Amino acid sequence: MSDILKIVFIIVIFLLIAKFFAFLLWILVPWFLILMATSLWYRYTRNKIEQKKKWILLELIPPRDIVKTPYGMEQFFSGIHGVVGGKNWLDRNIKGSVFDYFSLEMISQSGSIHFYVRTLEEFRDLVEAHIYGQYPETEIRQTADYINSVPEKLPNENYDVFGTEFIFLKENAYPIRTYVEFEKDAAIEEKRVDPMASLLEIFGKLKNGEQIWVQTLVKPTFDNWKKExxxxxxxxxxxxxxKKEGLIKKEMVAWKDATRTVARQVIIGDILEGSSENKDDPRWKSLLDPRTVQEKDVITAIEDKMTKLGSEVIIRYVYLAPRDIYRADEIRKAIMGYYKQFNTQHLNGFQNNSRLTPGAGVDYWFEFKTLRNMYRRKEVFTNYRTRFFAQHSDVIPWLKPVFFERLPILNWLFIRSKPMVLNIEELASVFHFPAVTVKAPLTPKVESSRREPPIGLPIK
Structure with missing residues (x-):
């Protein structure tokens, strides 16, 4: 009889669990459909608006001898940050309007190095004004888009392509190593360390037919990231x-303060009257603060990052070459080495986005590795050509913990690019004109001033 009761009990429990999940489906399925409909509508309306915008590509030819630190480029990013805003909830989620962004690009074609800014035509004067304000002898000229020099669909039978995007190792709050850290110990010009040197060294050694394109998409944003x-x-x-302290908690705090006072008397040798009134005393803080030196440095670094303007950023690159000289593995390691200069063990750094990197991720028995790698190569190359910036509807962040983190397969249905938040100091570290100490002979240089900067601009 007892066995029958056990079986009945198990069946009842099973039915209750099944009923619970059936009820849960009535909640999850509608939310999932809302998520899909919102994402598809947002993508559709956004693409319609993007097609109407007029973009231009400006080539930046820097002066030959730049003695400035990347601080000048930091001021440039501060200047263009003024385009942020101007879109309400209705514009963003119903009409499909997106926040404006810029594309800062460094490329090498067979060893010839070029710098570009892709911007909306309406922001051309803004971009030129802030470039001339910091680098008066720079030549700026509108040019044809270099991406049209290769077939629209790659890879093909003649050319192969590799590329990926970078994401942070940790949350956006943690900063990367910046140019300030590189130059902290540089007392004279000859000792200045420019992180750009290693990247330009890679660029300058490309063979005939090889190309590397590096793209930094910058979308100025509000200070919402500072809450995190x-x-x-x-x-x-x-x-x-x-929280409101109760009587018991107050008594416990009083006993704890009394114990600390006695401990302080034993260790330091004197008593501070009224411990709660003397908590700002540096000796008191050093005794009671449980954090390590590294933890304090992390807190200081996070607070320093919050003091400057932030932007959502996507960094991606592609390498393309004829198949007979294609060497993606070597180039991949070299470019990763450049970006790893900005990594720190206790703060933040860059890593490949495994959802977009060819050859990355887990290969399950039902996956076809070759097909997946081909798809990712095409996806990254297409994203680069279109300067695709992943901008989600406001609804997506609400539902992300429910769906994306628990059902990873949905990442195949939705956008897999992941913007990072960098402040203007971090941006200037990864994209700036090379200093005079960097030898890049194939980089176009302005021999003399070609055009005067606008009158009245402050020059640091």
Missing amino acids: AEEIRNKLFKRDKE
């Missing part, structure tokens, strides 16, 4: 949300 940074900082501070 503050939460991470507070967590490192071990701060809890303020």
Whole structure:
């Protein structure tokens, strides 16, 4: 009889669980359909608006001898940050309007190096004004798009292509190593370390027919990202949300303060009257602060990052070459080496986006590795050609923890690019004109001033 009861009990539990999941489906399925409809509508309306915009490509030919640090480029990014805003909820989610962005590009074609800015035509004066303001002798000219020099569909029977995008190792709140850190110990010009040197060295050694294109998409953003940074900082501070203290907790705090006072007397040798009034005393802080030196450095770095303007950024590159000289593995390691200069063990750094990198990820028994790699190569190349910037509807972040993090297969149905948040100092570190100490003989240089900068612009 007892066995029958056990079986009945198990069946009842099973039916209850099945009923619960059936009820759950009535909640999840509608939300999933809303997610898909919102994403598809947003993508459709956004593409219609993007097709109407007029983009131009400006080539930047820097002066021969740049003695400035990347601080000048930092001021440039600060200047173009003014385009942020101007879109309300209705514009973003119903009409499909997106925030404006810029594309900063460095390329090498058979060893010949070029710098470009792709911008909306309406922002041309803004871009030129801030470039001339910081680099008065720079030549700026509108030019044909270099991407049209190769077939629209790659790879093909003659050319092969490899590319990927970079994402952060940690949350956006953690900063990368910047040019300030590179130059901290540089007392004289000859000792200046320009992180751009290694990338231009790679660019300058390309063989005839090889090309590397590096693209940094910059979308100035509001300060919403700082809320996450503050939460991470507070967590490192071990701060809890303020709660009303009860009588028992007050007594416990009083006993703890009394114990600390006695400990302080034993260690330091004197007593501070009224411990709560003297918590700002540096000796008191050094005694009671449980954080390590590295933890304090992390908190300081996060706070420093929050003091400057931030932008959503996508960094991607492609390497293309005739199949007989194609050497993607060597180029991939070299470019990754350049971006790893900005990595730190206790803060942040760059890594390949495994959802877009050919050859990355897990190969299940039902996957075809060759087909997947071919698809990813085409996807990255197409994203580069179109300067694709992943901008989601406001609804997507709400549903991301429910679907994307628990059902990874949905990443195949939706956008897999992941923008990072860099402040203007970090941006200037990864994209700036090479200093005079960097030897890049195949980089076009302005021998003398070709055009005067606009009158009245501040020049640092």
